[in-house]
Structures are given as structure tokens and as C-alpha cells.
Amino acid sequence: MVTIALVAGFALILAGLYGALTNRNILRMIVSFTVADTGVNVVLVTVGWMPGRTAPILDAAVPVAEAAQRIIDPLPQALVLTAIVIGLGVTALMLAYAWRLFGATGSLDISKFTELKW
Amino acid sequence: MVRHLIVSLCLAGLALIFAALVLGYAPDAALNRTALWYAENVAKDVGSQNVVTAIVVTWRGLDTLGEVTVLFLTAAIVGLILAPGHRPVDAPANDLPPTGELLQTGSRLLVPLILLAGVYVFVNGHLTPGGGFQGGAILASAALLLLLADPRHRFAHRTIETVEAVSGIAYVLLGLAGLAFAGGFLDNRFLPLGRFGDLASAGAIPVIYTLIGLKVGAEFASMLASLSEREGP
Numbered sequence: 001m002v003t004i005a006l007v008a009g010f011a012l013i014l015a016g017l018y019g020a021l022t023n024r025n026i027l028r029m030i031v032s033f034t035v036a037d038t039g040v041n042v043v044l045v046t047v048g049w050m051p052g053r054t055a056p057i058l059d060a061a062v063p064v065a066e067a068a069q070r071i072i073d074p075l076p077q078a079l080v081l082t083a084i085v086i087g088l089g090v091t092a093l094m095l096a097y098a099w100r101l102f103g104a105t106g107s108l109d110i111s112k113f114t115e116l117k118w
Numbered sequence: 119m120v121r122h123l124i125v126s127l128c129l130a131g132l133a134l135i136f137a138a139l140v141l142g143y144a145p146d147a148a149l150n151r152t153a154l155w156y157a158e159n160v161a162k163d164v165g166s167q168n169v170v171t172a173i174v175v176t177w178r179g180l181d182t183l184g185e186v187t188v189l190f191l192t193a194a195i196v197g198l199i200l201a202p203g204h205r206p207v208d209a210p211a212n213d214l215p216p217t218g219e220l221l222q223t224g225s226r227l228l229v230p231l232i233l234l235a236g237v238y239v240f241v242n243g244h245l246t247p248g249g250g251f252q253g254g255a256i257l258a259s260a261a262l263l264l265l266l267a268d269p270r271h272r273f274a275h276r277t278i279e280t281v282e283a284v285s286g287i288a289y290v291l292l293g294l295a296g297l298a299f300a301g302g303f304l305d306n307r308f309l310p311l312g313r314f315g316d317l318a319s320a321g322a323i324p325v326i327y328t329l330i331g332l333k334v335g336a337e338f339a340s341m342l343a344s345l346s347e348r349e350g351p
Contacts (some may be wrong), residue, residue: 010133056169093196
């Protein structure tokens with residue numbers, strides 16, 4: 001169970017990096033970055049999982065007194081919540097810049113932008 | 119072709135590192151000390167059923183304020199980057215056919231339900247899975263539905279900005295109220311903790327999460343509006 005989730009997360013990271021490094025189209029690169037981002041989040045959430053325990057919500061199923069024995073680690077989940085939101089912000093910024101680049105040159109091919117190339 | 123080969127080789131090396139991590143990984147059998155402290159103190163200190171919410175809104179509340187600030191900056195920068203070349207509202211869209219009856223009626227039916235679901239998610243953030251960010255994203259998905267159903271739809275920017283500004287200021291003021299009447303900045307205990315598990319419990323958490331939900335929803339909606347209103351390059 002935990003191996004499947006870890007492998008899936010790492011596979012998403014690798015697939016995203018491969019896409020970001022090999023594609024020339026900026027939109028495809030942005031999509032690849034979001035795939036890699038998702039992979040990182042999957043791995044982080046998986047690391048917080050513990051066998052035989054339940055979600056960190058102390059409702060009728062988990063009495064407060066038994067919380068320490070019954071819930072999984074809540075910290076990675078809080079961390080991933082932040083990471084997802086920041087990832088969305090980064091994606092929105094990338095899309096806006098891609099739009100401006102397209103407006104400036106009429107192209108989304110990254111190899112056309114040579115100003116910063118040495 | 120050579121480039122693809124080099125990239126593949128580098129990623130194969132990275133995959134080897136990942137494989138070592140996966141093979142050597144064993145999940146913990148007991149909570150580590152930080153998590154144990156959170157699990158034991160959440161009911162009496164914060165009064166929130168959802169431990170993740172207690173961490174995000176109260177114990178690490180300052181980080182969440184920073185996170186909301188990052189989102190605000192993103193929305194502002196997206197608006198700034200895409201602002202010049204704003205098309206006038208009444209200019210004809212580039213030959214889009216009018217939206218069909220089905221899409222219009224369907225979105226009119228769905229948008230209030232989606233908004234209700236979003237409000238439910240962030241009001242219950244301290245009791246069930248969910249919270250301000252998730253609820254705010256659901257609110258913004260209603261805006262996205264309106265834009266998908268009718269790309270020429272224009273939002274009331276003034277309303278979005280007002281909601282965003284008021285909820286942001288109120289969030290900081292609630293944090294300062296925690297500093298003045300309870301243990302510290304963003305401490306939720308200046309409102310009564312109530313009975314554990316009630317909707318009106320956990321002190322200021324439902325109020326703060328409602329404000330975060332409104333703010334995040336307004337920010338996402340303004341990003342969507344900025345992106346959609348720039349139709350020509």
C-alpha cells in the first residue's frame with residue numbers, strides 16, 4: 001500500500017521532470033511542472049501514513065483519549081495543504097508570464113527566447 | 119535526440135536514488151514527538167476536531183497568513199501582468215458564437231449549488247476534512263463554470279476586490295484580537311471554545327476559516343477573470 005503510493009509519487013516527479021526538460025513548448029513545460037508538483041505532494045502525504053491508523057480527525061470514531069494511538073501524523077497533511085496552494089500560485093504566475101511572452105513574440109517555443117542565452 | 123538521451127540518463131540516476139528511498143522506507147509505528155504533542159493537546163488547547171485545521175489555523179497560523187499573502191501577491195501580479203491591453207467590456211469578442219440555452223440554464227442551476235458546497239466546506243473546516251483553502255477553491259470553481267459556459271462573462275471586479283480586502287483585513291484584526299485577549303497572535307481562544315464537536319466551537323477557527331475561504335475564493339476568481347479577459351495577445 002505505502003509502496004504503491006510512494007512509487008506513484010516518485011514516478012509522477014520523474015515524468016514531470018522529463019516533460020519539463022524535453023518539451024520546447026512553454027505550456028507543456030507548465031503542465032509538466034504541475035505533474036511533478038503533484039508527485040512531491042503524493043510522496044509527502046504518503047510519508048505521514050502509518051499502518052492501522054485513521055485520519056487525524058477526532059470525531060465519534062476516534063475518542064480524544066485514544067487519539068495518540070489512533071491517528072496518523074497530521075503535520076505532512078498540513079504541509080501539503082500549504083504546498084498545493086503555493087503550487088497553484090506558481091502555476092498561475094507561469095501561465096500569466098507565458099501569455100505575456102506569447103504577446104511579445106507570437107511564439108511559445110522556449111528556444112525562440114535567446115536573450116538570456118550565453 | 120542527444121538531449122533526450124542526456125535527460126533520460128540524469129533522470130535514471132534520480133530514479134535510482136528514489137528506488138533506494140522506496141526500498142529503505144518503513145512507515146513509523148508510533149507518532150513522533152511533535153505529532154504526539156499535537157494529538158494530545160488539540161482537544162483542550164484548540165478545541166478543533168480536525169487536527170490538520172488546528173495546526174494550519176492556530177499553531178502554525180502565522181505561516182497560513184504568509185500563505186494567504188503569497189496568494190494575494192500572485193493574484194495582484196497576475197492582474198498587473200495581464201492588465202495592459204484590457205479589452206473594453208462592450209467590445210465584440212472575437213467571433214464567439216452565443217452560448218446555448220443548455221449551458222446557460224445548466225450553469226445558472228449549478229452555480230448556487232457549487233457556492234453552497236464551498237461555504238459548507240469552509241464553515242465545517244474544524245469538524246470535517248476541508249477548510250478555507252479547499253472551500254475557496256470550490257467557490258472559484260463556480261466562477262470557472264460561469265466562464266466556461268459563457269467566455270464573454272464579465273465579473274464585477276469591484277465586488278471581488280471588496281470581498282478580498284475586507285476578509286484580509288478582518289483576518290489580521292482577528293489575529294491581533296488573539297494577541298490582545300488570549301495567548302498570542304492568531305490564538306483562537308478569545309472566543310469561547312464551546313463544546314468539542316459543535317459547529318460553533320473551537321473559538322475563532324470557524325470565523326478565521328470563513329474569512330480565508332472568502333479571500334481565497336475572491337483571489338482565485340480574480341486570477342481567472344484576469345486570465346479570461348485578455349483574449350487577444
